[in-house]
Amino acid sequence: MNIATDTRSRIIAAAKPRFHSRSYANVGIQEICESAGVQKGSFYHFFPSKRDLVMAVIDEFADEWAHGFVAEAFDPALPPMERIDYLVDAAYFWQKSIKQVHGRMLGCIFGNLTLEVSTQDDILRAKLLAIFSRAKSRFKDTLEEAVAAGTIAPLDADLTAEAMLAYLEGVILLAKSQNDPEVIYRLGPAIKTLRVEAAA
Amino acid sequence: MNIATDTRSRIIAAAKPRFHSRSYANVGIQEICESAGVQKGSFYHFFPSKRDLVMAVIDEFADEWAHGFVAEAFDPALPPMERIDYLVDAAYFWQKSIKQVHGRMLGCIFGNLTLEVSTQDDILRAKLLAIFSRAKSRFKDTLEEAVAAGTIAPLDADLTAEAMLAYLEGVILLAKSQNDPEVIYRLGPAIKTLRVEAAA
DNA sequence: CTTGCATTTTACCGAACGGTCAACTAGCAT
């Protein structure tokens, strides 16, 4: 059982950096199998299809973030609006360190995959949508807490949360187009100026 | 000469909606040729490579926008900040009409291609960067005009312009993840709340 | 020792990929 799990996770480990640094269509099963030291027949024993593999990869990235930077950023001990700063900083430092190692800014794999596959595969789109949905909730809770604490003026927390998430993805997109994480550093802090007023 | 030009533009016309609605890697030369009624050898008479084709497609989209919605939106007769509203509206209506025809929100082809190929092809990345750069300039000029007119408080026009462009791309990304142009309608107007203060 | 199941191996499928090549056609200028 352990060895089996090991094969499966070796496949995922080989797939993760490849889907992140290239694209869904550009990474082949064969390449992943070679890198993981696994036979193709063995691959299809664990994953019914390429789509199932990328879904597992999405889950791994999501867990990694949820238990890493996101948990740190949305620490209830921090003043609410500082959590948002923290998250933007985390995105910046992460992309920066990736560039130092890899030579390129890879951006957000959820955003990358969304724009690539969401017109072609509704199941993947739904998976990615769920990820964004959770992220939005984090922002929303934080904004509501900030409003309750009087840190910021009342607003539409739901829409502002979505706007902030959109902005973060957009900033990472522009940074990737320049292959320069410093874009995140320069533009990121403006996320807190975004506001959608509460409906009357 | 006319017939020759016609073949070339038939190829581009066949490629445009395909690259927009799917992805760079997912659209093959063969399919484009079949749709355009052109032989593959003829394709390679006009385009040295697939990359050159997609660059021509990018140019066509850019021209289309520059002479269409962008020219309308950045009309000097409009009050500066209304131009930005106009552009967001244009993005919304365009995506909405695409969805009505196509059944799906296709998003911004420049953003789509950026996230797909910019780690793999620096020439394409540079091409897309140039598009974003021009878009940013439009925002920047508008913001400077608005500041000069006293419509908005002084700010860092360059960074705010980039932030607004990022936000617009991010909003379209989130809308695509939900396959729902109404996201643009709901979140778009908040673009004017974005501010990067001028350096001291 | 045997049965049964999970895992792995190997060979294979048809289709599509981007790209090349040589032969051919048509139109125009000399």
Place this chain on the structure above:
DNA sequence: ATGCTAGTTGACCGTTCGGTAAAATGCAAG
């Protein structure tokens, strides 16, 4: 009429694509 050239044709290149099937292996419980 002839030669040049832009354009076109259709066959072909080797490679890779995602996915399949059957046989072989290892291992653990009865």
